Amino acid sequence: xxxxxxIGGTSFKAGLLDDSFQIVDMATCPADRxxxxxxxxxxxxxxxxxxxxxxxxxxxxxxxxxGAGIPGFVDPAAGQIMFTPNLPLKDVPIxxxxxxxxxxxxxxxxxxNCAALGEYHAGSGKDASSMLLLTLGTGVGSGFIxxxxxxxxxxxxxxxxxxxxxxxxxxxxxxxRKGCFEAYGSATAxxxxxxxxxxxxxxxxxWKTAGGSLDGVTGKSVxxxxxxxxxxxxxxxxxxLHCLAQGIxxxxxxxxxxxxxxxxxxxxxxxxDLLIPLQRSIEGHTMAQGSPKQPRLRKAxxxxxxxxxxxALLGLS
Amino acid sequence: xxxxxxIGGTSFKAGLLDDSFQIVDMATCPADRxxxxxxxxxxxxxxxxxxxxxxxxxxxxxxxxxGAGIPGFVDPAAGQIMFTPNLPLKDVPIxxxxxxxxxxxxxxxxxxNCAALGEYHAGSGKDASSMLLLTLGTGVGSGFIxxxxxxxxxxxxxxxxxxxxxxxxxxxxxxxRKGCFEAYGSATAxxxxxxxxxxxxxxxxxWKTAGGSLDGVTGKSVxxxxxxxxxxxxxxxxxxLHCLAQGIxxxxxxxxxxxxxxxxxxxxxxxxDLLIPLQRSIEGHTMAQGSPKQPRLRKAxxxxxxxxxxxALLGLS
Numbered sequence: 001x002x003x004x005x006x007i008g009g010t011s012f013k014a015g016l017l018d019d020s021f022q023i024v025d026m027a028t029c030p031a032d033r034x035x036x037x038x039x040x041x042x043x044x045x046x047x048x049x050x051x052x053x054x055x056x057x058x059x060x061x062x063x064x065x066x067g068a069g070i071p072g073f074v075d076p077a078a079g080q081i082m083f084t085p086n087l088p089l090k091d092v093p094i095x096x097x098x099x100x101x102x103x104x105x106x107x108x109x110x111x112x113n114c115a116a117l118g119e120y121h122a123g124s125g126k127d128a129s130s131m132l133l134l135t136l137g138t139g140v141g142s143g144f145i146x147x148x149x150x151x152x153x154x155x156x157x158x159x160x161x162x163x164x165x166x167x168x169x170x171x172x173x174x175x176x177r178k179g180c181f182e183a184y185g186s187a188t189a190x191x192x193x194x195x196x197x198x199x200x201x202x203x204x205x206x207w208k209t210a211g212g213s214l215d216g217v218t219g220k221s222v223x224x225x226x227x228x229x230x231x232x233x234x235x236x237x238x239x240x241l242h243c244l245a246q247g248i249x250x251x252x253x254x255x256x257x258x259x260x261x262x263x264x265x266x267x268x269x270x271x272x273d274l275l276i277p278l279q280r281s282i283e284g285h286t287m288a289q290g291s292p293k294q295p296r297l298r299k300a301x302x303x304x305x306x307x308x309x310x311x312a313l314l315g316l317s
Numbered sequence: 318x319x320x321x322x323x324i325g326g327t328s329f330k331a332g333l334l335d336d337s338f339q340i341v342d343m344a345t346c347p348a349d350r351x352x353x354x355x356x357x358x359x360x361x362x363x364x365x366x367x368x369x370x371x372x373x374x375x376x377x378x379x380x381x382x383x384g385a386g387i388p389g390f391v392d393p394a395a396g397q398i399m400f401t402p403n404l405p406l407k408d409v410p411i412x413x414x415x416x417x418x419x420x421x422x423x424x425x426x427x428x429x430n431c432a433a434l435g436e437y438h439a440g441s442g443k444d445a446s447s448m449l450l451l452t453l454g455t456g457v458g459s460g461f462i463x464x465x466x467x468x469x470x471x472x473x474x475x476x477x478x479x480x481x482x483x484x485x486x487x488x489x490x491x492x493x494r495k496g497c498f499e500a501y502g503s504a505t506a507x508x509x510x511x512x513x514x515x516x517x518x519x520x521x522x523x524w525k526t527a528g529g530s531l532d533g534v535t536g537k538s539v540x541x542x543x544x545x546x547x548x549x550x551x552x553x554x555x556x557x558l559h560c561l562a563q564g565i566x567x568x569x570x571x572x573x574x575x576x577x578x579x580x581x582x583x584x585x586x587x588x589x590d591l592l593i594p595l596q597r598s599i600e601g602h603t604m605a606q607g608s609p610k611q612p613r614l615r616k617a618x619x620x621x622x623x624x625x626x627x628x629a630l631l632g633l634s
Contacts, residue, residue, distance in 0.1 A: 073605065083607050090607070130471050146468075153573025154447050155610035163604050164567040168483045168501075168560070177566070177602055184485075243485070249494070250481040254571055256470025285494055287480050288390065290400050290407070293472035 001062040003053060004312025005046050006069050006111065009086035014049035015308035016057055021122035023305060027052045031087070039081070039092035040100070047101030065105045066098070067314035069114030069307045075156035076108055076314075082156070107314040109150065111307055115300075116143025117150050117317060118310030119261050123302040128259040132251055133300065134161060136244070137264035139174065140182040144255055150317040161251045162186070166243060181250070184243035187219045187265050190236070194222045197236050205230035219266050223273060237273070245281035252286045252295050263300030275299065318379040320370060321629025322363050323386045323428065326403035331366035332625035333374055338439035340622060344369045348404070356398070356409035357417070364418030382422045383415070384631035386431030386624045392473035393425055393631075399473070424631040426467065428624050433460025434467050434634060435627030436578050440619040445576035449568055450617065451478060453561070454581035456491065457499040461572055467634040478568045479503070483560060498564035504536045504582050507557045511539045514553050522547035536583050540590060554590070562598035569603045569612050580617030592616060
């Protein structure tokens with residue numbers, strides 16, 4: 001069996017997996033943000049979630065390590081959390097802190113990397129030799145696995161495909177640069193584009209599907225207006241797909257994976273509106289022309305469980 | 318000992334390496350472009366170069382395979398040349414053709430990947446666990462090695478870091494896309510920029526260092542004018558460095574290698590004008606902030622031998 005914990009900004013979610021990588025039990029706790037020694041607090045809470053799951057399932061001797069997905073920059077080899085933007089963790093030797101409260105070793109990974117590992121072993125990537133996951137949500141997350149091995153780079157910070165440029169000196173990105181893929185390919189970017197277009201077109205159905213307010217815009221409301229035939233929404237979506245396609249071609253040219261797996265909220269747009277037009281835009285434009293081995297696109301299938309499952313499977317990598 | 322062959326558009330160069338990866342003998346032949354069955358011709362010529370080197374050095378029993386660097390898209394696993402832009406080779410099963418003329422197995426790699434492998438094992442990357450080579454010449458070539466293993470992707474076409482975008486819908490690139498790093502970061506791009514700037518400034522020293530003609534512009538002539546204090550040349554070079562820095566940050570965000578090795582004609586610009594300002598532009602802008610493990614830049618040191626040496630060492634990967 002395997003045990004993984006997904007550390008989020010608002011809660012910590014632990015899952016126990018059977019040997020076919022299915023979650024058989026879960027335990028969660030809210031993320032209290034007040035503790036002074038946050039590393040120690042996190043280690044203690046993770047050990048407590050671990051104990052709960054192991055004792056509740058009589059699985060104390062069936063799990064050989066705990067895996068944790070951390071929402072930030074980690075150095076897995078050093079067992080160190082370098083920095084997390086949404087939790088007060090900086091230069092925290094979390095793996096050794098965990099030993100204060102548990103006899104099991106702790107492995108850590110970046111949360112997007114864990115989600116990729118989950119999809120690779122237990123989700124949409126099960127039949128692929130190599131897979132790049134792109135999660136299109138608040139940001140653009142990514143993780144890459146080749147022949148069973150998660151690629152994290154020399155310092156642990158790879159792979160940040162969302163932080164390759166699309167537009168040099170373009171839109172400001174949260175990372176401090178200008179023009180990153182994330183600033184054009186995330187759900188946040190789509191919403192921003194739609195809001196801008198609504199400002200110029202008071203008659204657009206984008207207003208209706210957003211409930212009459214700019215604050216009501218979501219990826220879903222943009223797609224609804226597009227499906228109703230609204231020209232402004234169609235233009236916003238078309239431009240968004242163009243940006244996505246360019247970012248995906250960039251990533252393919254670098255990784256040439258067997259599979260590009262698309263996750264995050266935007267992936268729910270479905271085949272017709274998302275995957276089919278993207279696949280069409282990509283074909284004929286990567287650097288592997290003439291090869292029978294053309295990377296395919298596929299929707300991620302594990303949803304929010306990917307992170308827990310991937311964290312639990314960090315020991316396989 | 319090892320034997321590698323660098324297949325170029327004008328000549329084929331073979332080298333015999335001793336066990337410390339030094340070239341001890343070389344043999345070359347011109348690339349005749351007339352043969353109808355070019356795959357068979359290439360196989361025969363490579364076998365002939367191999368025989369020459371082995372017999373001349375009494376090394377027949379000291380070499381266990383031949384490696385070849387091919388200037389195009391290859392599938393190393395399939396032993397197949399998919400396509401070469403400058404030689405008439407398309408879907409050629411070169412490794413099996415080679416067996417018609419030699420009893421040694423043939424391994425193949427893309428020429429930029431071979432150059433990277435050469436620098437990694439025998440050049441500037443000798444002390445690095447992972448290394449990305451970027452060659453700044455006619456185009457922008459690249460190759461990536463991590464823990465001794467050359468990364469070529471599922472279909473063999475990785476890693477083409479020169480074909481990530483810098484500017485969406487920007488300058489046309491030879492690959493068919495618009496705005497690739499190669500279209501801004503190659504020596505060709507620098508020369509193009511300088512020529513454009515010369516058109517606007519008839520008094521620029523760029524004219525003098527290029528011998529009075531647009532056709533005389535080289536990377537070296539641009540640098541000479543810049544070193545003479547010419548403001549137009551300085552602006553061209555500064556803009557070129559900005560593009561290089563952005564492309565390198567993109568690549569670092571994806572690979573997070575220990576070392577980024579810079580090769581090709583532009584790498585001769587030296588520390589002061591190239592590596593130091595690039596390192597300064599990169600620091601603080603990658604996704605590994607706060608880590609003591611910051612990727613370093615270094616000049617490639619093997620020059621044109623890198624391809625032969627890397628081809629010879631394909632079997633180590």
